[in-house]
Amino acid sequence: MTTNTRLIELEDRLRKLDDACDYPAKERFLQWYGPELRDLRDTDATENPTQYKTFCCTHCGSTNVGRDAFAHWNPILGDDELLTVYDDTTCLDCDRECSTYERTLSVRELEALQK
Numbered sequence: 288m289t290t291n292t293r294l295i296e297l298e299d300r301l302r303k304l305d306d307a308c309d310y311p312a313k314e315r316f317l318q319w320y321g322p323e324l325r326d327l328r329d330t331d332a333t334e335n336p337t338q339y340k341t342f343c344c345t346h347c348g349s350t351n352v353g354r355d356a357f358a359h360w361n362p363i364l365g366d367d368e369l370l371t372v373y374d375d376t377t378c379l380d381c382d383r384e385c386s387t388y389e390r391t392l393s394v395r396e397l398e399a400l401q402k
């Protein structure tokens with residue numbers, strides 16, 4: 288099994304757990320396969336370099352993380368204007384406050400985001 292095939296297999300299994308919203312099973316999956324998945328993603332990103340970075344939840348590895356921010360209404364723009372982004376981060380998948388680690392998006396992930 289090639290690195291690429293294994294990465295696709297693990298990503299598919301992770302996506303199915305996400306689709307089923309089975310977060311306990313996802314957490315168990317990431318405890319077991321997380322280090323291998325991280326290595327495969329790093330290898331994939333190295334073999335398919337992009338300039339795009341993402342941030343991942345340290346609990347579950349998800350890139351679906353959000354940061355606290357402060358915005359106010361700008362009457363000239365007629366819209367809310369982002370003033371500050373704070374350090375506090377929340378994972379929207381495992382629903383916990385988290386730290387993040389940075390990694391490069393693979394070409395496959397980038398293509399999925401652009402759909």
Ligand SMILES: [Zn+2]
Pocket residue numbers: 344345346347348349378379380381382383385
């Ligand atoms: Zn998480």
